Amino acid sequence: AQTYGESAKVRTVNIAPTIGYKVNDWLSIGAAIQGQYIKTNLKQAAGISVVSPNAILDGDSIDFGYRVGVTLTPMQGTTIGLAYRSSIRQTLEGDFSIPGAIIPIKASLNLPDSVTFGVSHQINEQVQAHIGVEWTNWSRFRNIPIVSQLNGVPVTS
Secondary structure, eight states, X not given: OGGGOSEEEEEEEEEOOEEEEEOSSSEEEEEEEEEEEEEEEEEEESSSSTTOOEEEEEEEEEEEXXXXXXXXXXETTXXXXXXXXXXXXXXXXXXXXXXXXXXXXXXXXXEOOEEEEEEEEEOSSXXXXXXXXXXXXXXXXXXXXXXXXXXXXXSOO
């Protein structure tokens, strides 16, 4: 079972400068450019023995997406929000280290887009109710082809 993987670390930092505009008393809109840095480190055994050395994939990328949203206030105390976050296509570059070799690699990682919907209502001065739902398009996140930068040949399956 060791050949399936020993550890996986994925870290992201997102920066999204946002601008909003109040169209009127019941409608506001907003938009953001989203910059995302991703760093990944994946380890798996390079063989089937318990003492097999590690194969390590280490890479990072900076890519961009966007967000848009709308807020409706149909009556005082009630707010309805709808937002869309775009997919971000990361192009990871880094190294695939196996015993005796370090191969420069790149991999395309298509992170999912999402839609969020929520309603908030102020019942009285002490109580506010919220309900929300989020849909994430995980079908975008399939296999991640990792290829050598030297010759374009896949280094993992």
